[in-house]
Amino acid sequence: MMIESRRAPLLVLGTILRTRQTVLLVIVGLALSFFLERSGFVSSYILQILMYVGINIILTLSLNLVNGYMGEFSVGHAGFMAVGAYTASIITVWLFRNQAGALVFPIATLGAGIAAAATSIIVAIPSFRTRGDYLAIVTLAFNMIVKSLLENIDALGGPRGFLGMNRLTSLASVYAWCAITIYIVRNFVYSNFGRAVLSIREDEVASNLVSVNTRQTKVLVFVVAAFFAGVAGALFAHLVQFINPRTFSIQKSTDILVMVYLGGIGSIFGSILGATVYTVLLELLRPLGVWRWVLGPVMLVILMIGRPTGIMGLKEFAGFVPIEERARKKKEGTAVAAASH
Amino acid sequence: MPLLHIEGLTHYFGGLKAVSDFNLSLEEGEVVGLIGPNGAGKTTVFNLITGVYRPNRGRIRFGGKDLVGMASCDIVSMGIARTFQTIRLFKELSVLDNVRIGHFSQARYNVVHALFRARSFYREEERIRDKAYELLETFNLARYADSPAKALPYGEQRRLEIARALASNPEVLLLDEPAAGMNPHEIDRLLETIAWLKDRFSLTILLIEHQMRVVMGICERILVLDFGETIAEGTPGEIQTNPRVLEAYLGKEAS
Numbered sequence: 001m002m003i004e005s006r007r008a009p010l011l012v013l014g015t016i017l018r019t020r021q022t023v024l025l026v027i028v029g030l031a032l033s034f035f036l037e038r039s040g041f042v043s044s045y046i047l048q049i050l051m052y053v054g055i056n057i058i059l060t061l062s063l064n065l066v067n068g069y070m071g072e073f074s075v076g077h078a079g080f081m082a083v084g085a086y087t088a089s090i091i092t093v094w095l096f097r098n099q100a101g102a103l104v105f106p107i108a109t110l111g112a113g114i115a116a117a118a119t120s121i122i123v124a125i126p127s128f129r130t131r132g133d134y135l136a137i138v139t140l141a142f143n144m145i146v147k148s149l150l151e152n153i154d155a156l157g158g159p160r161g162f163l164g165m166n167r168l169t170s171l172a173s174v175y176a177w178c179a180i181t182i183y184i185v186r187n188f189v190y191s192n193f194g195r196a197v198l199s200i201r202e203d204e205v206a207s208n209l210v211s212v213n214t215r216q217t218k219v220l221v222f223v224v225a226a227f228f229a230g231v232a233g234a235l236f237a238h239l240v241q242f243i244n245p246r247t248f249s250i251q252k253s254t255d256i257l258v259m260v261y262l263g264g265i266g267s268i269f270g271s272i273l274g275a276t277v278y279t280v281l282l283e284l285l286r287p288l289g290v291w292r293w294v295l296g297p298v299m300l301v302i303l304m305i306g307r308p309t310g311i312m313g314l315k316e317f318a319g320f321v322p323i324e325e326r327a328r329k330k331k332e333g334t335a336v337a338a339a340s341h
Numbered sequence: 342m343p344l345l346h347i348e349g350l351t352h353y354f355g356g357l358k359a360v361s362d363f364n365l366s367l368e369e370g371e372v373v374g375l376i377g378p379n380g381a382g383k384t385t386v387f388n389l390i391t392g393v394y395r396p397n398r399g400r401i402r403f404g405g406k407d408l409v410g411m412a413s414c415d416i417v418s419m420g421i422a423r424t425f426q427t428i429r430l431f432k433e434l435s436v437l438d439n440v441r442i443g444h445f446s447q448a449r450y451n452v453v454h455a456l457f458r459a460r461s462f463y464r465e466e467e468r469i470r471d472k473a474y475e476l477l478e479t480f481n482l483a484r485y486a487d488s489p490a491k492a493l494p495y496g497e498q499r500r501l502e503i504a505r506a507l508a509s510n511p512e513v514l515l516l517d518e519p520a521a522g523m524n525p526h527e528i529d530r531l532l533e534t535i536a537w538l539k540d541r542f543s544l545t546i547l548l549i550e551h552q553m554r555v556v557m558g559i560c561e562r563i564l565v566l567d568f569g570e571t572i573a574e575g576t577p578g579e580i581q582t583n584p585r586v587l588e589a590y591l592g593k594e595a596s
Contacts, residue, residue, distance in 0.1 A: 184456050191455035191462065192441075192448040192469070195434075199442045202431035209391055209425075211417040211446040211509040220452060314433070324466065 026179050033172040047171055049283055051239055054174035055232050056275035058181045060259040061268060062228035065221050067257070068265030069189060071201030072218070073136040076123075076143030077229050077256045082248035083119050083146065084112035084230025085237035086156060092238070093164045105168040109177070109234040116230025117223045124222040128215060143253055150245040161244025162237075169239040177235060181228050182320070186268060188224060190322045197221055198266075251293075258296045261303050261310050268320040270312030344369045344545055345390075345421070345513055350399035352382075352389055359385045361569040363399070365547075367513065372539060372546045374560035376553075376580075378589055381566040383549045384426055387515050391423055392416045403513070418446035422511035424502045426518045426549075432491040436482055436501060439490050440473040443508025473508065479541070480504045496527045500534070507542060514538075516548040520555045532558050557581070565589065 036042055036050075059077060066074045091108040092098060127138035151159045188194050196217045199207040208214045237243045255278070263274020278296075285292040303310065318326060343366040350363040360382040367373060375383050389396045392413040401408040408416050417423075431439050448469060450461045477483040480500050485493055490501060499519060506514060519535070520528050536559060539546055550556045556563055557577045565573040565580060567589040573580055580586055 187456050187458055188452075191466075192445060192450070193452055193455055195438055195442050196445055198434055198438070199431050202433060203429050205393070206425065206429040206431070207442070208413040209393070209417060209423060210443045210505055211414050212442060213412070213414045213445075215412075324463075 026176075029175055029179070030172055033170070033175045037171045048239070049279065051169060051171055051174045051235075053276050053279045054171075054178045055235050055239070056256075056259060056279050057178050057272050058228050058232040058235070059256045060263065060275040061181055061185050061271040062225040062232070063256050064260050064263075064265065064267070064271045065185060065188070065197070065225045067260055068267070068270075069194070069201065070197045070218065070221050071265075073133065074139045074222070074225075075136050075250070075253055075257060076139030076141075076146075077225075078248040078250070078252035079139070079143040079146040080116040080120060080226040080229035081233035081236065081252070082150060082243075082245070084116045084233030085243050085248070086150065086162060086233075087115040087230065088112035088234030089162050089165050089237045089243065090156075092166070092168065093162075098164065098166050102168060105173065105238065108168075109173075109231055112234035113227040113230040116233065117227040120222050120226030121219065124219045128218045128222075140250070143248075143250055147245045147249055150248075157244070159245060161242055161247075163242045165238050165241045167238060167241055169235045174235055174239075177231055181231070182268060182272075184224070184228075186320055186322065189268070190325050193217060193220065201266075254300075255296055258300050261308075262299060264310030264312030264315070266314045267310075267312040267316050269317035270310055270315075273311060343367055344404065345547075346400075346402040347390070348400045348402075350386070350389055350396050350401065352385060352394060352396045352398075358569050360389065360396075360566075363566075363569075363571055365564065367545050367547060369512075369545055370539070370543070371562065372535075372548065372560050374556035374563040374577075375547060375549045375566065376551070376556055376563060377566035377572075380568075381589075382569040383566055384517055385569075386566075387423055387517055387547075387549065390416075390515065391421060414446070417509050417511075420510065420512040421515065422506035422509050422513070423515035424499075424506050424517055424519065426521065428495075428498050428502060430490040430498055430502060430505070433489055435487050436477065436490055436493065437470075437473055437486040439501060439505050440476055440508050441469055443505040444469045444473060446509060476504045476508060496523060496530075499523070499531075503534075503538070507538075512543075512545060514542075514544045514546050516546060518549050518551060520550060520552050528552070528555060531555075535559055553581075 037047060059081065063074065063077045066072050088108040088111065091111050092104055096104045123138060123142050127135050150156060156162050189197070196207065196212045196214070199210075199212055200214055200217060204214055259274040259278045260271065261274075262278055263272070264270025282292060282295065285295060307313065345365070345367040347363060347365040350360055351358070352360045363382075363386060365373070375386065377383055385394070388394045390401055390408070392408065392411055392415075396409060399409070403419065403421060406419070408419075431442065434442075448465050450459065450465045453459075454462045474483060474486070477486055480503070482497065482501055482504060485497070490498065493501060503516070503519070516535070520531055523531060532555065535546065535548075538544060548556070548560065560577060563575065563577055563580045564571055565583070565586050572585045572589060573583045575583070
């Protein structure tokens with residue numbers, strides 16, 4: 001254990017240095033977002049797409065927790081997004097009558113996340129009592145229920161939708177929430193809980209029998225994922241300034257699934273990649289009209305046959321691995337060589 | 342007072358009586374063998390003890406508490422660890438992570454500490470990592486720490502499973518056919534390991550085995566199951582000459 005204790009101060013130093021790097025990166029990114037927005041350097045169309053990319057990263061990364069890291073199959077992510085979108089809109093439009101503006105928005109977004117997380121508990125507790133495919137069915141039903149509920153609540157505009165939000169979402173706020181999502185997901189994945197999640201994917205029964213509280217862990221993951229789906233919903237609602245139940249249909253959930261499996265399951269970098277590539281690709285294919293919507297499902301089919309774990313499947317870009325975990329990764333090459341002898 | 346006390350344990354699968362009126366008292370520091378032909382209900386006993394199934398009847402007392410109805414993870418955290426008949430490692434995860442997952446219940450930080458990287462998180466993670474490495478070194482597996490578990494040779498995978506089980510700091514270790522698929526040389530090594538483990542971690546061991554050589558070698562006491570019934574109990578010597586045991590294994594002599 002000598003080596004371990006000697007490495008400890010180095011680790012602390014490394015962590016501080018890396019934290020500084022990360023903070024610097026976030027600040028530069030925020031400054032850049034402000035600059036792009038104010039300077040008119042890029043068209044508002046490009047800005048809009050950048051914001052969609054950011055929102056999709058949040059959605060993809062959060063769903064990746066459930067479907068990628070944990071290996072369950074949730075197909076109703078848009079349902080949680082809807083809860084978030086409507087909650088945030090109610091807060092800004094009804095509660096604050098669009099007056100407090102930018103100051104209220106972070107609170108509204110947080111509220112949206114909390115509302116979505118609370119909803120997810122109601123879905124999670126009964127559905128995790130069953131196993132495997134049932135979660136897919138339950139979440140599918142959940143997505144449909146949310147949509148038809150919203151269609152039938154007249155106060156919220158029913159099928160006509162909800163409008164009146166100011167455009168409170170900015171590139172900087174999307175960027176900030178993206179950074180928060182990445183940070184939280186990373187911290188979750190590289191912890192006792194993250195390892196428990198991976199062990200559930202590998203072998204749930206064995207996991208329970210080596211002391212992992214699998215039921216609690218599953219609910220926890222589901223709640224964290226739903227929270228960020230809610231956040232994404234809030235950002236989305238205050239970007240397009242008009243939401244209706246149809247926006248959050250199964251179609252939307254499928255899009256998020258495609259981004260998860262395209263980028264790669266169990267990978268932060270994969271989710272960023274998947275969300276970016278898919279969002280940009282859909283925009284570029286606009287001239288194809290309705291046909292571009294065929295792209296998603298077709299891509300999903302091809303992926304599932306060719307590379308079921310996605311581009312980055314189960315691999316992580318080193319920058320997203322905390323330094324204390326990374327230090328030992330270097331030895332991997334030699335150890336595997338030793339194992340094969 | 343016995344460490345683990347099982348009384349009248351009975352379990353049905355539909356109409357099939359898998360285990361019937363099973364009784365066992367494990368004293369601290371004992372090594373007890375559970376043998377019997379295929380389908381005798383041995384693994385079912387393990388599954389009942391560790392809460393995979395809930396028995397139809399009977400009581401399982403461990404350290405003064407009744408385990409019936411408790412969740413598996415709580416039973417394991419209380420101090421009963423097990424291995425599996427067929428290896429159930431987390432194949433894609435690293436050897437180190439396999440053992441760290443075994444430490445799950447011992448991490449003294451909650452999810453908020455993890456998400457915001459509180460100091461307790463770093464302290465506990467460091468402690469868990471050190472303990473996991475210590476276990477790996479004890480089992481001579483430290484050099485594989487970062488390889489995926491599936492890359493290990495078969496015998497080493499078996500040892501890793503035991504290391505992972507020990508990570509939860511058990512008092513009782515349930516070994517389900519630890520020698521399955523091993524050659525005679527590996528079995529000799531395994532016997533040494535078990536004997537040494539017992540002292541090193543002051544364990545009480547209950548062990549299922551098919552191979553007589555293994556049970557005879559290390560068990561102080563043996564229970565024989567056949568079709569869910571306990572047909573014999575005694576020292577290895579007694580069991581070897583017990584007519585009912587011979588009948589169960591070899592069939593009735595034609596008379």
